[in-house]
Amino acid sequence: MKITVRAFADYREIIGKEMELIDPEGKTIRELLAELGDRYPKLRSEMFTPAGELKEFINIFINGRNIAFLNDMATPLADGDIVALFPPVAGG
Amino acid sequence: MVRRNETMAEYNIDRYQRQITLLGDEGQERLRRARVLVAGVGGLGTIVAADLAAAGMGFLRLADNDRVELSNLNRQLLFRPDDIGREKSLAAMERLRILNPEIQVEGIHQTIDNETIHELVKDIDLIVDAMDNFAARFILNKAAFSRRLPLIHGAVRGFFGQATTLIPEKTGCLQCFFTGNPPREIIPILGATCGVIGSVQATETIKVLTGRGEPLANRLFFWDGRTGEGTVIDTKRNPRCIICGSG
Numbered sequence: 001m002k003i004t005v006r007a008f009a010d011y012r013e014i015i016g017k018e019m020e021l022i023d024p025e026g027k028t029i030r031e032l033l034a035e036l037g038d039r040y041p042k043l044r045s046e047m048f049t050p051a052g053e054l055k056e057f058i059n060i061f062i063n064g065r066n067i068a069f070l071n072d073m074a075t076p077l078a079d080g081d082i083v084a085l086f087p088p089v090a091g092g
Numbered sequence: 093m094v095r096r097n098e099t100m101a102e103y104n105i106d107r108y109q110r111q112i113t114l115l116g117d118e119g120q121e122r123l124r125r126a127r128v129l130v131a132g133v134g135g136l137g138t139i140v141a142a143d144l145a146a147a148g149m150g151f152l153r154l155a156d157n158d159r160v161e162l163s164n165l166n167r168q169l170l171f172r173p174d175d176i177g178r179e180k181s182l183a184a185m186e187r188l189r190i191l192n193p194e195i196q197v198e199g200i201h202q203t204i205d206n207e208t209i210h211e212l213v214k215d216i217d218l219i220v221d222a223m224d225n226f227a228a229r230f231i232l233n234k235a236a237f238s239r240r241l242p243l244i245h246g247a248v249r250g251f252f253g254q255a256t257t258l259i260p261e262k263t264g265c266l267q268c269f270f271t272g273n274p275p276r277e278i279i280p281i282l283g284a285t286c287g288v289i290g291s292v293q294a295t296e297t298i299k300v301l302t303g304r305g306e307p308l309a310n311r312l313f314f315w316d317g318r319t320g321e322g323t324v325i326d327t328k329r330n331p332r333c334i335i336c337g338s339g
Contacts, residue, residue: 006323006325008252008314008316008323009249009252009314009316009318012316012319013318017321056272056274057271057272057274059269059270059271061269061325061327063326063328064310064325064326064327064328065327065328065330066268066269066270066271066330068271069268069330069332069333084325086254086314087249087252088249088270088274089247089248089249089252089253089254090224090225090226090247090249090273090274090279091135091224091247091248091249091279091281092132092134092135092136092137092222092223092224092225092246092247092248
């Protein structure tokens with residue numbers, strides 16, 4: 001299974017623009033982010049509270065859909081999925 | 093408080109010569125007839141409004157409840173130091189009137205809420221989302237989708253910005269993609285970031301109104317000024333969206 005992770009803004013500074021994960025250990029977005037957090041502790045502290053909860057308003061899209069409207073952190077991953085991570089951008 | 097300029101100079105087509113080669117006479121005529129609401133006259137709204145006024149948009153309504161502050165002047169290019177304390181919508185209206193006396197501009201000093209939105213969008217063809225918070229954006233979104241009006245979304249923070257074009261029945265709406273209202277904070281913003289995203293929004297507005305080009309429909313443009321890179325993410329409707337789907 002191959003998953004592509006595309007990072008934006010603050011997260012791009014930490015993990016780079018794009019990475020491919022071949023056969024990630026986990027099968028859900030939660031497990032994928034945990035694996036990324038192990039590799040990049042700074043990403044974990046940017047995205048998660050000390051209690052391990054995803055911080056509010058962070059946008060995680062799988063194939064163009066926000067996981068908040070899928071199965072949230074339990075959303076399963078499939079071969080070829082593109083995961084996009086970007087922080088809230090709200091100013092005007 | 094509503095003020096409008098009623099004294100319109102004649103619409104001189106020669107003024108738009110350099111873009112008519114791009115949009116055609118018919119495209120320019122569509123802009124002349126178009127009525128656009130620019131919601132928010134801050135960092136994004138001032139850029140979008142100036143671009144659209146110069147391009148000959150026939151009618152611009154500018155809505156904002158804020159007054160000009162000194163700290164706005166790093167990015168809100170329509171305002172000058174002597175505007176400090178004035179209503180943004182009215183100061184911007186005056187400035188646009190000088191920039192292009194051939195179009196009609198209306199400034200409305202008002203908070204956009206679930207009540208006021210109805211009057212603001214009543215006779216409008218397209219809404220530009222230049223707000224600074226998602227609570228107000230969702231009000232615009234709901235109005236746009238219930239009235240089937242295109243909504244041109246833009247938002248900025250620091251070196252970063254995003255924009256997408258939302259078209260009822262063709263794309264998802266803002267609530268298909270974004271969840272909540274991040275707390276209002278003092279958001280770092282570079283004027284030049286507003287320039288990028290505001291100009292993308294103005295381009296999208298002109299494309300949607302004239303039918304030229306390919307709008308950012310079902311696509312989210314993300315601008316990273318830190319690295320100087322733009323990226324487009326394909327987006328998909330939420331079929332169970334509370335606003336544009338089955339709920």
